[in-house]
Amino acid sequence: MPRAFIALLAGIWLALAGGGPAGAQEAPVQVQAAKALVPAGPVATPNVVGELVSAVDALPAAGGTVTLALRQNINPGWHTYWRNPGDSGEPTRLFWRLPEGFSAGPLQWAPPSRLPFGPLVNFGFEGEVLLLAEIAVPPGLAPGEPVRIEARADWLVCEEICIPESVELALVLPVRAEPAPHPRWAEPIARARAQLPQNAPFPAGYALEAQDGLRLWLEAPALVPAIQEGGLLSAAFFPYEDGFLVNAEPQSLSYGPGGLLLDLKAGYRVRGGKPGPERLEGVLVLKERLEDGPAMRAFRLAAPQATVPAGVADHAFAPRSQGNALGAGLALLFAFLGGIVLNLMPCVFPVLALKVLGVAKSGEAGPARRRHGLLYAGGVVLSFAGIGAALLALRAAGAEIGWGFQLQEPLFVTALAFLLFAVGLNLAGLFEIGGGLQGAGQSLAARPGDWGAFFTGVLAVVVAAPCTAPFMAPALGFALTQSSGLALLIFVALGLGLAAPYLLFTFVPGAAAMLPKPGPWMARLKEFLAFPMFATAAWLLWVLSQQAGPAGFGAALAGFVLIGFGVWLARAGSGAAADGRALRGAAAVAVFLALALPVLAPPGPGAARIAAEEAGQGEETADAMAGEGLAYEPYSEARLAAAQSEGRPVFVNFTAAWCISCIVNEQVTLRQDAVVDAFAARGVLALKGDWTNRDPEITRALKRHGRSGVPLYVVYPGAGAENASPQVLPPVLTPALVLAALKAAGKGLTPIASMR
Amino acid sequence: MRAPYSLAAAIALAALFALPGSASAEPGTGAPAPVFSGVDALGNSHSLADYSGKTVILEWTNHECPYVQKHYEAENMQRLQTRAGESDAVWLTVISSAPGKQGYLTPEEAVRKTDERGASPSAVLLDPMGEIGQLYAARTTPHMFVIDGAGALVYQGAIDSIRSTKIEDIADATNYVDAALDAVEAGTSVAVAETAPYGCSIKY
Numbered sequence: 001m002p003r004a005f006i007a008l009l010a011g012i013w014l015a016l017a018g019g020g021p022a023g024a025q026e027a028p029v030q031v032q033a034a035k036a037l038v039p040a041g042p043v044a045t046p047n048v049v050g051e052l053v054s055a056v057d058a059l060p061a062a063g064g065t066v067t068l069a070l071r072q073n074i075n076p077g078w079h080t081y082w083r084n085p086g087d088s089g090e091p092t093r094l095f096w097r098l099p100e101g102f103s104a105g106p107l108q109w110a111p112p113s114r115l116p117f118g119p120l121v122n123f124g125f126e127g128e129v130l131l132l133a134e135i136a137v138p139p140g141l142a143p144g145e146p147v148r149i150e151a152r153a154d155w156l157v158c159e160e161i162c163i164p165e166s167v168e169l170a171l172v173l174p175v176r177a178e179p180a181p182h183p184r185w186a187e188p189i190a191r192a193r194a195q196l197p198q199n200a201p202f203p204a205g206y207a208l209e210a211q212d213g214l215r216l217w218l219e220a221p222a223l224v225p226a227i228q229e230g231g232l233l234s235a236a237f238f239p240y241e242d243g244f245l246v247n248a249e250p251q252s253l254s255y256g257p258g259g260l261l262l263d264l265k266a267g268y269r270v271r272g273g274k275p276g277p278e279r280l281e282g283v284l285v286l287k288e289r290l291e292d293g294p295a296m297r298a299f300r301l302a303a304p305q306a307t308v309p310a311g312v313a314d315h316a317f318a319p320r321s322q323g324n325a326l327g328a329g330l331a332l333l334f335a336f337l338g339g340i341v342l343n344l345m346p347c348v349f350p351v352l353a354l355k356v357l358g359v360a361k362s363g364e365a366g367p368a369r370r371r372h373g374l375l376y377a378g379g380v381v382l383s384f385a386g387i388g389a390a391l392l393a394l395r396a397a398g399a400e401i402g403w404g405f406q407l408q409e410p411l412f413v414t415a416l417a418f419l420l421f422a423v424g425l426n427l428a429g430l431f432e433i434g435g436g437l438q439g440a441g442q443s444l445a446a447r448p449g450d451w452g453a454f455f456t457g458v459l460a461v462v463v464a465a466p467c468t469a470p471f472m473a474p475a476l477g478f479a480l481t482q483s484s485g486l487a488l489l490i491f492v493a494l495g496l497g498l499a500a501p502y503l504l505f506t507f508v509p510g511a512a513a514m515l516p517k518p519g520p521w522m523a524r525l526k527e528f529l530a531f532p533m534f535a536t537a538a539w540l541l542w543v544l545s546q547q548a549g550p551a552g553f554g555a556a557l558a559g560f561v562l563i564g565f566g567v568w569l570a571r572a573g574s575g576a577a578a579d580g581r582a583l584r585g586a587a588a589v590a591v592f593l594a595l596a597l598p599v600l601a602p603p604g605p606g607a608a609r610i611a612a613e614e615a616g617q618g619e620e621t622a623d624a625m626a627g628e629g630l631a632y633e634p635y636s637e638a639r640l641a642a643a644q645s646e647g648r649p650v651f652v653n654f655t656a657a658w659c660i661s662c663i664v665n666e667q668v669t670l671r672q673d674a675v676v677d678a679f680a681a682r683g684v685l686a687l688k689g690d691w692t693n694r695d696p697e698i699t700r701a702l703k704r705h706g707r708s709g710v711p712l713y714v715v716y717p718g719a720g721a722e723n724a725s726p727q728v729l730p731p732v733l734t735p736a737l738v739l740a741a742l743k744a745a746g747k748g749l750t751p752i753a754s755m756r
Numbered sequence: 757m758r759a760p761y762s763l764a765a766a767i768a769l770a771a772l773f774a775l776p777g778s779a780s781a782e783p784g785t786g787a788p789a790p791v792f793s794g795v796d797a798l799g800n801s802h803s804l805a806d807y808s809g810k811t812v813i814l815e816w817t818n819h820e821c822p823y824v825q826k827h828y829e830a831e832n833m834q835r836l837q838t839r840a841g842e843s844d845a846v847w848l849t850v851i852s853s854a855p856g857k858q859g860y861l862t863p864e865e866a867v868r869k870t871d872e873r874g875a876s877p878s879a880v881l882l883d884p885m886g887e888i889g890q891l892y893a894a895r896t897t898p899h900m901f902v903i904d905g906a907g908a909l910v911y912q913g914a915i916d917s918i919r920s921t922k923i924e925d926i927a928d929a930t931n932y933v934d935a936a937l938d939a940v941e942a943g944t945s946v947a948v949a950e951t952a953p954y955g956c957s958i959k960y
Contacts, residue, residue, distance in 0.1 A: 066944070087895040087896070087955070087957060088895055088896040088921065088953075088955060088956055088957035088958075089956075089957070090919055090921075090954065117957050118957070118958075118959070118960040119886075119890065120895055120957050120958070120960075122957065152919075156921075158957075160857070160858065160959070161820070161858045162819075162821065162822065162956040162957075163822070163958070164822050164920075164921040209873030212781075241952075243952060244951065246782060246893075267782060268782045268784065268785065268912070268950050269950065271782065271784065272784040476782060648910055700958075744952050
């Protein structure tokens with residue numbers, strides 16, 4: 001009993017001492033000396049390290065606002081919760097214990113992520129998160145006396161199981177006249193602030209549909225080009241309150257020229273014919289792909305109930321697959337398997353089959369057969385490596401390429417169709433190759449000799465180009481996102497796969513003996529194999545019809561006729577007869593015409609439509625540039641240099657059509673009146689560098705600032721600035737940031753001859 | 757050999773039933789409650805249809821979840837169960853944790869745990885495949901559902917109004933289950949018919 005009584009007394013004393021107000025007030029305000037109850041600094045629980053951090057290294061003696069943050073560093077696999085935790089969980093709560101005169105604003109929530117757990121979905125944070133809060137500091141603090149700020153943070157941290165935790169945190173800061181940014185936390189806090197949800201610059205609304213559907217739409221045409229170009233990774237809406245949505249239902253995104261739309265499922269507060277909320281409030285989080293890695297942009301939405309506008313749901317959004325899904329080893333394996341399967345594709349199989357039969361027919365001896373097998377493999381591997389090298393060169397030159405890009409060029413498709421047609425004609429026996437060189441009766445695919453073997457390998461790769469085998473596409477897609485060395489290896493693996501069956505055949509002793517004896521059936525089979533070739537050519541013609549329109553398609557068909565005619569002419573003129581040369585000449589003319597026609601054909605409606613769209617978009621961009629907002633001039637190194645020599649500050653905005661961040665910065669920050677006025681008042685020149693087509697001059701400029709992509713904002717100081725070096729702004733702009741940068745860049749002075 | 761085939765078939769069938777499927781339809785408040793059927797820890801089977809005419813309360817539980825422990829340690833849940841018993845309502849505690857996950861109990865363990873914590877439900881339904889849980893779109897432990905004698909779902913959601921693991925908050929909170937039972941007994945409509953449930957996620 002006595003022990004309990006003493007404990008009770010101690011408890012009461014502690015409660016009074018800890019909870020009582022600060023001592024008597026007299027100017028300047030004296031804050032009570034720090035009590036050694038709660039240690040300052042980070043506090044670690046089994047799964048979270050919690051800490052109170054500050055953006056500045058001291059409190060302003062004259063009073064003002066400072067930004068503090070609750071930092072949670074959460075163990076991998078564990079998570080804490082957002083203000084609406086989702087299907088389960090509890091949001092983090094912070095209870096301040098501030099000195100007299102101080103007050104704290106609400107906790108500012110970072111944009112959450114969807115955290116699936118079986119059939120449920122929670123909303124929260126993983127890894128490290130900073131939850132900001134503004135603290136109002138009263139004026140009249142005594143400089144030199146450290147101030148202690150305390151808080152109790154309660155949170156629920158979960159992995160499979162959930163653990164509620166409560167930690168006491170403290171932060172001690174000195175008081176100074178001019179606080180400086182905190183050396184460690186100023187930048188992370190600024191980054192966190194930039195990621196805070198902003199008011200959506202676009203109109204939004206929601207509509208209720210049959211089957212408990214809820215469609216949330218955003219009238220944001222400016223974002224659509226970025227989505228089309230693959231700049232968007234994901235979009236998700238997080239309501240502030242439970243019950244409006246079924247949290248676990250996947251949110252499918254559609255878009256169209258008018259903007260975007262998320263298809264959601266209505267929750268228990270809306271189902272069953274209830275009227276929806278007056279405003280659906282929450283945060284829309286867009287994850288976008290930037291050159292440096294993914295980034296999040298969040299918007300606060302308060303969407304009223306309104307009909308879905310036209311043009312927001314024309315296309316379903318499918319994120320571009322991330323290239324890093326495949327490991328290097330797996331990609332090599334896939335490429336090899338893809339190459340093997342490629343042997344079975346209708347464009348390659350005839351070549352392979354005839355090569356095999358050619359060996360059987362010629363009855364080559366072991367060593368010669370093996371040598372030819374190796375030469376064939378050499379031809380295949382070198383050709384694939386050559387294609388790979390060409391693609392990598394294109395990539396280095398900045399072209400956005402992927403496997404299959406070759407089939408996007410109508411002329412290439414036409415040429416390939418012609419080639420396959422010609423090979424088919426050869427197989428069908430309508431003409432022979434090499435009559436002059438090797439003697440009559442040798443078919444293209446059955447040419448003996450070392451060169452023949454090598455050449456057949458090359459041919460196999462060429463005719464394989466329109467065909468894609470399973471396993472090939474993911475391996476090559478992965479290859480083109482990797483370093484040159486690894487990419488080439490993957491192409492080589494593909495080549496080895498393609499060559500492997502034939503190589504095996506030539507090396508296995510007695511394999512040739514397993515083949516049936518040569519006979520008339522070989523000729524029949526050769527003719528039969530012409531048809532897979534014709535089928536592939538026909539497929540290419542169909543692809544061409546989509547790309548090139550009636551004129552180009554007609555030119556290709558005419559080309560087929562001309563090639564057939566040329567082949568017949570060549571055959572007719574193949575003898576040593578006097579008119580043979582004339583006929584052969586005529587054949588050459590026919591083939592030349594066949595090749596020339598598609599080049600001369602006028603572009604199809606498809607091309608015209610694309611050109612018109614691009615022109616239209618160009619007009620839009622011009623409008624956007626000329627309309628409200630800054631009046632940009634196009635970026636060039638010359639223009640920049642000229643402005644700098646005039647002593648004029650320059651703001652350069654490097655952007656691209658597929659960059660969502662760029663568009664958002666322009667819409668939200670760079671159009672604000674304060675910013676536009678500051679540009680005008682300070683005489684700052686605004687240059688816009690549009691990197692959509694990978695302009696080399698802009699690429700150079702990006703590299704100069706150590707960046708590999710957009711957005712990039714650089715402020716070049718004018719003649720009146722203290723600091724003469726250019727200032728690079730962070731990728732997420734706020735008006736305060738821009739205004740501060742413009743201020744530091746000085747005013748643009750009218751050029752005075754004597755200043756030179 | 758027959759064994760591998762039947763084993764494979766059993767696994768396939770089990771997998772089929774174990775598939776939780778996409779987010780299931782949340783039952784609507786005011787609409788007829790989904791008719792479930794299940795087996796309790798003593799091996800008896802129960803169905804909603806057995807209790808027509810009686811008020812039925814469904815309580816999802818996980819004895820290791822701090823939110824469930826808050827209400828059991830404070831005797832809050834037991835108090836509600838006793839009240840239900842006194843007014844001839846049927847209280848069914850449901851355990852939807854999958855085998856191996858937190859909260860899963862074998863029938864014997866479930867009987868023992870119910871006794872240990874002084875609980876008095878009419879039955880403890882064992883739902884390791886999560887079928888009843890998915891049927892009701894149950895998300896948390898605890899998650900409460902009150903069904904009136906006519907079979908309509910009159911309340912679904914949290915047990916009370918303060919989302920926390922602190923026992924001291926129980927006294928300050930409004931207990932929604934009490935309010936729903938009051939309304940059903942008085943024959944009036946439940947004022948707060950749906951709330952956001954709070955607790956640990958159900959370990960399907």
